[in-house]
Amino acid sequence: MLTIGQLAAFAGVTVRAVRHYHQVGLLPEPERDASGYRRYGARAAVSLIKIRTLAHAGVPLSRIGEMLEADPAAFATAVEGIDNQLRAEIDRLELSRKQIAQLPDIETLALPPEVISYLDLLREIGASEGIVEGERDGWILVAARWPHLIGPVMAAKRAQLEDPRLVRLYRLLSELLADGTADEPRLVEVADILAALAEDAYDAGELTLPEMARDEVAVSLLDAMPLEADPRAARLLELLRERGWTGWTNLERLPGSDERS
Structure with missing residues (x-):
């Protein structure tokens, strides 16, 4: 007669496994x-x-009891069923391996090529890596929610980079992010540029795509990003409001603000 330790050693399992087999019957x-x-x-x-x-x-513990008691035909049927399950799992894992191998690096994860190209353009005009990182995370949300809009939106964004005011905006934001100070003159200049750009977009009827503006959940997430990243964003929103604009992603003219800032 064997102790539990001797039994486990003879069968090539652990004592803990023997006790677990007791527990599950x-x-x-x-x-x-x-x-x-x-x-x-x-x-x-x-x-x-x-x-x-x-x-x-690879037989699940929940199936072992019935297989131990099965006649040869039932045992063969059970083995075939388990084999089919294992084949399906192998196929799933092989697919996962292929998908893992095709993943980009962490910097471009979950981003379409159009956005990656746009982020490179931001670097070329002088945007800091901190600003590019913030843009990247924002575009991850946009691409996940509105993948069909990425093409036209990115084309419009690339065209906007021809505007020297936007180039100046990105450089100002990069400077503010780098020094970490609440530099009021630079925040004021940022607000002035944003208000002027918003005014032009409003006049051209290009302020916000309706499909994006109606999505309150996505807009709220995008609006939260700058506020979570930098407390100075709250002051910038105040300055924008003084210039007749409210919001962030879905920028809107405040009632009674009809004159150009």
Whole structure:
């Protein structure tokens, strides 16, 4: 007769595994002998080896009990079903491997090529990596929510970079991010540029795409990004409001603000 440790060693499993098989009802738990120990015989060893063999083959523990009691035909049917499940899992894992291998680096993860190209343009006009990083995260949200709009939106954004005011805006924001100070003159200049750009877009009917403006959840997430990233964004919103504009992603003219800032 074997102790639980001797049984586990003979069958090539751990004592913890034997106890777990007891708990789930796969291996009967013997009564304790007069010395207070549980003793296992040959039948327990045979059962444990069968359980170990099936478990190592990939059979779920929930299926092992029925397979141990099955006749040859039922056992073969169960094996075929489990084999089909394993094949499906292998196919899923192979697909995952292919998808993992095709993932870009972390800097461009979840971004379409049009956005990556635009971010490179921002670097070329002098935007800092901190500003580019903030833009990148914002475009991840946009691309996830409106993938069909990325093409036309990016074309418009690239065209806007021809405007020297926008170039100046990105450089100012980069300077502010770099020095970390609440530089009021530069914040005022940023607000002036944003208000002027908003005014031009408003006059041209290009302020915000209706489909984007109606999506309150996405807009709220995009609006939260600058506020979460930099407390000075709140002051910038105040300055924009003084110039007749409210909002961030979905910029809107305040009632009664009809004159150009």
